[in-house]
Amino acid sequence: MAVGLVSRLFVTGLLAALACPCCVDGLARARGRAGRGRSAAKPSGDRAARVWETQAWRSAVYDALREYDSRWQSLLLSEWRSEQDLLREQLREWPERRLEREGWLLKDLEDRAPASQAAEGAIEGVVSQRTATALHIVVRQLPALLEPAAGRRQAATAHPFCLARGASAAATKADAGELLQRLNPSQLSVVRAALARRCTLVQGPAGSGKTRTACFLLAAAVRMRQQRDGGAGGVLAAAASNVAADELLEGLLAAGVCAVRVGQPASVRESLRSATLDAALERSAPVAAARDRLRAAQRSRQAGGGSGGGVSEAFQAVRRAEAAASLRLLKAAEATEPTSLVPLLFGAQQLVLVGDSQQLPPTVTDIAASREGLGTSLFERLQESGVQPLLLDTQYRMHPSLAEFSSRRFYGGLLRSAVRPEERPPPAGLRWPDAGFPVAFVAVRGPEQRSAAEPGGADAPRSPEDEGGTSYSNAAEAEVVARLVRALLDAGDPRPCDLGVITPYNAQALLLQRSLCEEEVEVKSVDGFQGREKELIVFSAVRSNAKRQLGFVADHRRLNVALTRARRGLVIVGDEATLAADPTWRELLSFYRRRRCVVGSADELLPRCE
Known part of the structure; x- marks a missing residue:
């Protein structure tokens, strides 16, 4: 069977499996009708029955795909509009310096057109590539006022990926x-x-x-x-x-x-x-040759010896050459x-x-x-939908004690540790309750504050409770975190670059950044730290209220990420009474109490003064 047909059948089957139940039922009914039609066919083969069977199945598949498309189209449009609103808010609220730092603002740009030709009118096109110093614009037809070098059409893409094309010469053996x-x-x-x-x-x-x-x-x-x-x-x-x-x-x-x-x-x-x-x-010979022909056509036209059609044909040749190199x-x-x-x-x-x-x-x-x-x-x-994942069951990051709860609670106890405890010694800056278990939970009862989040912070969490641009902070926890971080840095273990401070809320991250502005430590939200690791992590849980409401701090996936960023030590600062309202947090706190690593204040962890 042709590769293209195999691919289409594979994708169609996957989409059908992901479609809503009514679509899957429709596919099953169509297949049943097709089967009955096949059984009614003559032994020698009834072409009309086979055509009907194929059309019935194809119609059911198309119905399923249309249903799938209609389900997601409105959601994608709503997400796009929300992103545009967020972008407009950022452009309105952020200072010019931050826009430049984030790479969203380019200043003092100059076009490459000669001054005598600049009055021909504005150039309309699509930005295909943005660098720190330039914009590359694709136009439907190359304007005459542009210099040849500016006519290069750059590859435009929005999604990063890699493509493996074959083994290199050094590795083919x-x-x-x-x-x-x-x-x-x-x-x-x-x-x-x-x-x-x-x-x-x-x-x-x-x-x-x-x-x-x-x-x-x-x-x-x-x-x-x-x-x-x-x-x-x-x-x-x-x-x-x-x-x-x-x-x-x-x-x-x-x-x-x-x-x-x-x-x-x-x-x-x-x-x-x-x-x-x-x-x-840039290294492709066909692309280089096509670009040379384009530059020659542009020079010929500027000298009065060529036509606009020649430039347009040369520009199309560049596009075809780039497409051929990218097939x-x-x-x-x-x-x-x-x-x-x-x-x-x-x-x-x-x-x-x-x-x-x-x-x-x-x-x-x-x-x-x-x-x-x-x-x-x-x-x-x-x-x-029933596809069972294959588990990578050995972790190489954390001290075994740090991985113990996550393995038991989130992975059915199947996650093993290849790291030996002596390979991950606890940081020396704190008096750990158990030197063989480098975890400490510091109980802090300080009221949370609900505040307006900075517009579109890069790590701002998005959840139902954040509607209206609000977030949460906790000044009491921020003070305790700052004391612990300074004690750790004063002891020289870990180094500033090996210590991370994370928190669920962007407002708390901003408060911690201000509190630790003189210390060169990284402060981020939990969401912004996924995929990262540090030797030691200090985690501020933030939520503390009489109603014992946790919001999205109760999301077990966010908790799992927070617990698995550290290699050698983890300190959690939070309100034990509020956090215990959630079953997963309650299980974690019970586990920590059995290991006697819950302390009533930061003083129990800080080094004693001689």
Whole structure:
């Protein structure tokens, strides 16, 4: 069967499985009708019956896809409008210096047109690429007033991803079997299973080597294709953030895979920019030749010896050459379900999703769209539909004591630690209640304050309680956190760069940043710290009220992320009475009390004065 047909059937089946129940029932009824039509056909084959069977099945599939499309279209539009409102608020409220720092404001730009031609009128086009110093604009037809160098059309893309095209010359000697010997047993079993399945979910808890496993899986897939098909066909790796895409690219290059990174060059780590699509296009002979012809046509027209049609034809030739050089590259998508399906539409025959449903879901700005399901990832939806994930069961990040509760509560006790306690000694700046269990919960009873959140902070959490632009802070907790951080830094262990302060709310993060403005420590929201790690983490839980309301602090996924960022030590500052209103928090506090690491004040942790 043709590859394209196989891909279409695979994607159609996946979409049908994700459609609403009524659509799935419709597909089943159509298949039943088609089966009855087939049984009524003549032994020699009734072409009309076969045509009817095909049309009935196709009609049911189209009905399911239309239903799926109508479900998400309104939600995506609502999310887009919410993002636009947030952007307008940021542009209105943020000072000019911050807009420049965030890369949203470019000042003192000059066009490349000669002064004598600048009066021909405004140029209308689409911004295809933005760097720190320039805007690249695509126009329908190249204006005569532009200099030749400005006519280059840059590759435009909104989604970062990597594409593995084949093994590099230095690595072709190693086959897939030799490559997989570098993995631990659970990683090896996951890679082998994923290579043999059509659809695979890989659940990777914090520190279990998700990126490493994904890179070795991609490298093995590329080498298997090379050995089997002579390198035909590409392997696409899509990521939801630039940081994750860079990590994938770095891992693939280290594994000897020739990978191409697509995305805005300014957002790619500088050491990896030679492996970007833009760099590959610059090295492409057909693209270079087409651009040379374009520049020649422009010079001829400016000299009066050429026509506008010649320039337009040359410009189209550049576009065709760039497209031809990019045919093997597929656009990736973000982590929400509708956009996650985009890579599957370009020849997908196998699908592997690597993630963790026990950590935070995709960030959705519009609260209503999130409630309706836009905040549910494709990973979660497939898991809910009955696809069982394969677990990476060994973590390499944390002191075993730090991973103990998460393993028991979120992963059924299956998560093991490859790290020995002596490899993660507790930081020396505090008097830990148990030196063999580097965790401390500091009980603080200080009232929370509800305040207006800074417009569109990069790490601002989005939840139903944040509607109207409000957030929460807790001055008493901020004071305790500042005392603990200063004591740790004064002791010299950990270093400022190895200490992180996290909190669920953006308002508390801003308060902590002001309190620790003289200390060079990183302060972020829990959402903004997912995927990161530090030697020691201080976590401020914020919520403290008579009604014992926790809001989204009760989300077990956010708690799991907060508990699994530290390598050597974790300090939690919070109101025990309020937090215990949630079953997961209550279980955590009970676990800590059994280990005798709950203290009544920060003084019990601070070093004694001699």
